[in-house]
Amino acid sequence: MDLYIQLCQDPQYGGRLASVVLPRLREFFADKDSRKPPVIWLETTGCSGNSVSLWNAIGPDLGQILEDMIDLRYWNFLMAAQDDRAIELLHNTAAGRKNRFILVVEGAIALNERYTVVHRRAGKDYSALEMVRFLGRSAQHVMAVGTCASFGGPSAAHPNPSRSVGLEEAINRKVIKASGCPAHPDWIIGTLGYILMFGEPELDEHGRPRIFYGETVHRRCTRRSFFERGIFAQSLGDPECMLRLGCKGPVTGADCPTRQWNSYVSWPVEANTPCIGCTNPGFPDQMEPFFEPLPERDEQTANPVNPCHLVKSRITRRGGRL
Known part of the structure; x- marks a missing residue:
């Protein structure tokens, strides 16, 4: 096994x-x-x-x-x-x-x-x-x-x-x-x-x-090093981390970065498209807008939050359906 x-x-x-x-x-x-x-x-x-x-x-x-x-x-x-x-x-x-x-x-x-x-x-x-x-x-x-x-x-x-x-x-x-x-x-x-x-x-x-x-797309993303250094793409086609362009990789469980698609030759981020969270509960409604970033502040308190924790907690709190 x-x-x-x-x-x-x-x-x-x-x-x-x-x-x-x-x-x-x-x-x-x-x-x-x-x-x-x-x-x-x-x-x-x-x-x-x-x-x-x-x-x-x-x-x-x-x-x-x-x-x-x-x-x-x-x-x-x-x-x-x-x-x-x-x-x-x-x-x-x-x-x-x-x-x-x-x-x-x-x-x-x-x-x-x-x-x-x-x-x-x-x-x-x-x-x-x-x-x-x-x-x-x-x-x-x-x-x-x-x-x-x-x-x-x-x-x-x-x-x-x-x-x-x-x-x-x-x-x-x-x-x-x-x-x-x-x-x-x-x-x-x-x-x-x-x-x-x-x-x-x-x-x-x-x-x-x-x-x-078992792991998020973000964990093994080929652009992870840009995220760690706080370097973000400003527009589609830029080579840096696409978190601010709407990438849902931090809250999406899938092994796309290592497994890849289309006969194992590419995957969305490599094709300059942010992850849209298609494996998630709540997709597509709660992953939209696809090209807007995950929230950085709590909607009620306006306090800064980790967007990964915020979205994941909502998914879990509602039993997998947002």
Whole structure:
């Protein structure tokens, strides 16, 4: 377990996560003489951005994930079965593999059930809320992928006529969250691999794996030295710390600086864009305006404050939703 965590966190394995995860999964399944676990991936109120992100995985790629990691039973984004056959496969898996399948949800859950009908069966419409409650009762593990599924995200942004919320709030059971808008492929694959071999990973205060979300973006930012010396960018494109241009890195848990994006070649700050806090509870509303700095004074007392502590305390005080 410790070796798995160490390798997943090691930046030198960027692009080669398959060399870490897949051999161990093969050994695990062989030792346990067990089959790959059934997985139901349900899209609800979202944009499919996390599905696209996972499609862009390169180590392992999607083909390796399907061959070596999981037995994919339902994913409307990627499955051969259509129409009633696909829906029956979904319901039969939930009924026949109770407490033996993994439910992955992408997208927020609309409490207003006039929104997000995910399918129709025998003449009856099934809403996202109805399905996640039905599947959540039967799943061995429940995983939220992306910030919408984790905390509501953009789907729950003001004025939120659908009354969208994060998955955990909708089903009232513990959910392992891989937040991000979208989530990095490694966050999804690494979390899923850990669940398959060891069960629930160690989670932070927001229910996210500490493997990937245990440190802030600010901690390992490539511009951290400028922050320490009090040298700040004045406009986009300047090479210094972008805290005063609205960077939310000090209050955002993610390993983007070391893991990087787009086949491990860059990340937002390296592309001269401030971190917008997309993995956070309260994103996007409470991270906006994106290009205005975090508060430097308490709104009530006008006393100087550490902006990191101020924003983090608000997130924690309201149970992860600002």
